Amino acid sequence: MFRRFVAIVAFVALAAALTLVAWPQLLGLQRAPVLALAVSFRGAAAAAALAVAVVLTAVGLVLHRLRRGLGVLALLLVAFAAAEAGVLVVRGVGAPDVPVAQADDVTVLSWNTLGDSVPAQVVARAAAENRATVVALPETTEGRARQVADLLARQGSTYTVFSRSQQAGIPARSTSVLVSTALGRYREVTADGDTVGVPSVVLDPAGGQNAPRIVAVHTTAPYDLDPATWRSDLRWVAARCSERNVLIAGDFNATIDHLDGLGPAPGRLRTCRDAALATGNAAVGTWPTSMPALIGTPIDHVLATPNWRFTGFRVLSDDDAAGSDHRPVLARLRPAG
Structure with missing residues (x-):
């Protein structure tokens, strides 16, 4: 008994x-x-x-x-x-169609390059083939980002490069962003603070143009016994969605589950919505590349405020052997209404 x-x-x-x-x-x-x-x-x-x-x-x-x-x-x-x-x-286990970009569309490419492990030529090719307007590159130094920008400039596409580093000499402690000059001039904002363990980059329009705030994100991974720093980083990212016109992309080290409670609904950070969830791709893993996408974890994201609608999203798996343990993600957005 x-x-x-x-x-x-x-x-x-x-x-x-x-x-x-x-x-x-x-x-x-x-x-x-x-x-x-x-x-x-x-x-x-x-x-x-x-x-x-x-x-x-x-x-x-x-x-x-x-x-x-x-x-x-x-x-x-x-x-x-x-x-x-x-x-x-x-x-969503994959609805990867991304329609051809229209005049007002913004295309965001995000790729954690594992401390500059992906050659500049490979990043530039991905950006050019997908006509990226914004390229968010966690774990990428300013030097590598400028190499990518130079390659794209030779093809007729010009970008402004922004970069932050929290420790010189360690590429993994850098985050860089390329912004197409078609979006106008941008400036880096430092008053909003930063993620703690690894850097993020906040950019605002500098020319008076009606363009979105851009945030390239990299949060600490939740490996600690008590991942308080990671939770703090996610709250910092959520706070960036207090503006009316925001695009956020990068390595969140978090899935849709982890974002619950940081916004009014699943897949929300305050007012920002997740591109993968909105397009039926939120179960497709982006890390690690050594696992099939449906076995891996979807921790790389693109989010935007409601004034944007997502016309397509795709986890790019063609470059799994390029050197990074992350797959790049691509989102195409169009002004709502």
């Missing part, structure tokens, strides 16, 4: 734990230690749960005395995998 009671308690505890991993938002724990990492890899978690369920079922067929207990465990894991898969399907 006691053994049965202990088994029931164990099964209930496991069910509760799996529920929290599948939806930590139930208790507001999506940015809590451990759970913040556990919820990041929904595709991998679903695949692992199914694999373990198959093994438990096979063992139960051989060891008849354990069949009931192993069967219950297998059912719990299958339910967990189904829940994870359901979330991924709802968020």
Whole structure:
């Protein structure tokens, strides 16, 4: 009798734990230690749960005395995998069509280059092929960004380069942005502060033009036992969405789950909406490139205020061997109304 009671308690505890991993938002724990990492890899978690369920079922067929207990465990894991898969399907596993840009469109390319590991020619080619208006480059030095701009200038596209570094000599502690001169003049804003562990860049129009504020983001990864710095960085990013006309792009080190509670609805940072979620691509992983996209985690984003609508979004996987562990993301935006 006691053994049965202990088994029931164990099964209930496991069910509760799996529920929290599948939806930590139930208790507001999506940015809590451990759970913040556990919820990041929904595709991998679903695949692992199914694999373990198959093994438990096979063992139960051989060891008849354990069949009931192993069967219950297998059912719990299958339910967990189904829940994870359901979330991924709802968020979108890929609607990658990006329409041809129109005159007023803005195209944003964001690529964490892993400390200048991606050659300038590869970044320039991606920007040119997709007619990028804004190129956000976390973990990219000013020197590499200028190389990219020079290559694009030879093709007839001119960009202004902005860059910030928090530690000279370490490329991973830099963030750079290229802004097409077609958007007009821009200036860097420092009064808004910065993300803590790695830099972000805030740009405002400087020529009186009706153009968006541009924020290139890189937040600290939530690897610490208590990722307080990461949570602070996400709050800083959310605060940048207090303006009426904002585009934000970069490596958030956060999925849609982690953004819950920082805005009025899922995929919102205050008034900013997520391009991947709006276009049915929010389950497509951007990191790491060593994993298939549907197994990886979607932590690179493009967001915008409601005066913009997303006409397309795509996670670019053609350059998985270019040197970075991140896939670039591309979003095309059009003025709303």
